[in-house]
Amino acid sequence: MHAPAAPEQKRARKRVIDSRPQLLALQAFVLLGFFMLWHVLTATGLLNPFFFATPLGVLERTAKDLATAAFYRHLGITFLETVLAFAIGTVAGIVIGFWFARAPLVSAVFDPYVKAANAVPRVVLAPIFALWLGLGIWSKVALGVSLTFFIVFFNVYQGVKEVSPVILANARMLGMNSRQLLRHVYLPSAMSWVFSSLHTAVGFALVGAVVGEYLGASAGLGYRIAQAEGVFDTVGVFSGMLVLTLFVIVIDSAVSAIESKLLRWRPQTSATVSTH
Amino acid sequence: MAATQAALSLQDVTCTFAGGYTAIDGASLDVAPGEFVSIVGPTGCGKSTFLNVAAGLLQPSSGRVHVFGDELNGLNPHAGYMFQSEALMPWKTARDNVAVGLEVRGTKRADALAQADAWLDRVGLGAFGDRYPHQMSGGMRKRAALAQTLILDPKIVLMDEPFSALDVQTRQLMENELLELWSADRKSVVFITHDLEEAIAMSDRVVILSAGPRARIIGEYKIDLPRPRDVAEIRMTDGFLDLHKAIWADLKDEVLKGYARTSRA
Incomplete structure (x- = not known):
């Protein structure tokens, strides 16, 4: 009743956590196997190292990059774009999601346009944003916002609409006015939906930033990958992808930590007793 | 008459x-x-x-x-209303659920929480104020709902x-x-x-x-x-x-x- 999708996932995750070291070992094994396969295929010449790079080459390049100051400038810019896109998209999604959910006329009028806007492939907007906002960070932020906004918007809208009518009636009987209902009932209910979409939203903010950089920029991880591609430097491309992957893992675990702290009230396992 | x-x-x-x-x-x-x-x-x-x-x-x-x-x-x-189905706010602890009615009526939060603790004691939930609804049994949730209703002295x-x-x-x-x-x-x-x-x-x-x-x-x-x-x-x-x-x-x-x-x- 409380939140979408999450309970089943949580339950599944809970079951495997019991054997955490085993799980980590298996995961490392998959990674190692992948790199081994890659290494063997490129070392034996089955795959051309020029087109597929070599795992050792990629790791070496990544380690070398991590030791330079210039790399952190690029990383910092991508990080800044991601955070800005995420923050602006989320706040706008929450505010407008609330507005639409609480004003049925507005949502009815704008419904087809919201759906149409969401159906536009955002990549085609990237050159437009670059035209409007220049090649600096803001065109990338705009692209990221156009992606994250809709995810948060739809979740907030749903979260506000799906508040239990009994909880609402009870809150009104307890004496809440509409502002207090917003604070004590609608907002917490909507936040549980927002958080369940947070991983996706952060991911899309990053995609917006990197794709924007890839298509036209002077700095950032996406820019580096585009540069490497321009000179057929496959090692550089794969190294850039590896860094992006690590970056996403770090951000995602930060989101998980925040989520588990803020959604402590949500049942982690199946509920205690049925009520009817 | x-x-x-x-x-x-x-x-x-x-x-x-x-x-x-x-x-x-x-x-x-x-x-x-x-x-x-x-x-x-x-x-x-x-x-x-x-x-x-x-x-x-x-x-x-x-x-x-x-x-x-x-x-x-x-x-x-x-009127205070105790509903048939679950009406506690799942995102609030038992204590906050009981106190919220007083809070929205203008009681200071510290006072509201103190009164909520007293009411939780009265319905036998003194030790469970920090529990969220999903962490309580059906009987405990009903007690909390009772306290939530009666604390406002309807x-x-x-x-x-x-x-x-x-x-x-x-x-x-x-x-x-x-x-x-x-x-x-x-x-x-x-x-x-x-x-x-x-x-x-x-x-x-x-x-x-x-x-x-x-x-x-x-x-x-x-x-x-x-x-x-x-x-x-x-x-x-x-x-x-x-x-x-x-x-x-x-x-x-x-x-x-x-x-x-x-x-x-």
């Missing part, structure tokens, strides 16, 4: 929903200050509709509601089958606790149940609703059993059995009618 003195007075209330379904038809009920009235009726007879009208959550199609002599317009400010308490989801033992425990809390400062209680024994054991007066649709009040019985009562023990007394026999004779036909309708559908 009686209407102005009653804590709660429903006159000739009819509720017809969009689509033409009439849940209650011309029901009138006066509840005196400090009186414990139970409304009993077969499943689906519009008992909850009746209570929603008394709470001001539902506007009757016709008829009038007075609260302490004043015509009710909007939510009933003197003059009228509306209860919609509050204990119907509980097992028999927990339920009798809760019924006795409720009677004890009630006898301390005699609020008016409108208690809805489908369980005739529960109604007789707890009330000053039992009102019988007919099977819906178009439910009407078909009988009223004064329960003059001595107080304080123990709901488990009083069921064994002759006075209880006589009342039960008399009321059941009237209720039986309606139950069968309601049953025939639901099994046909």
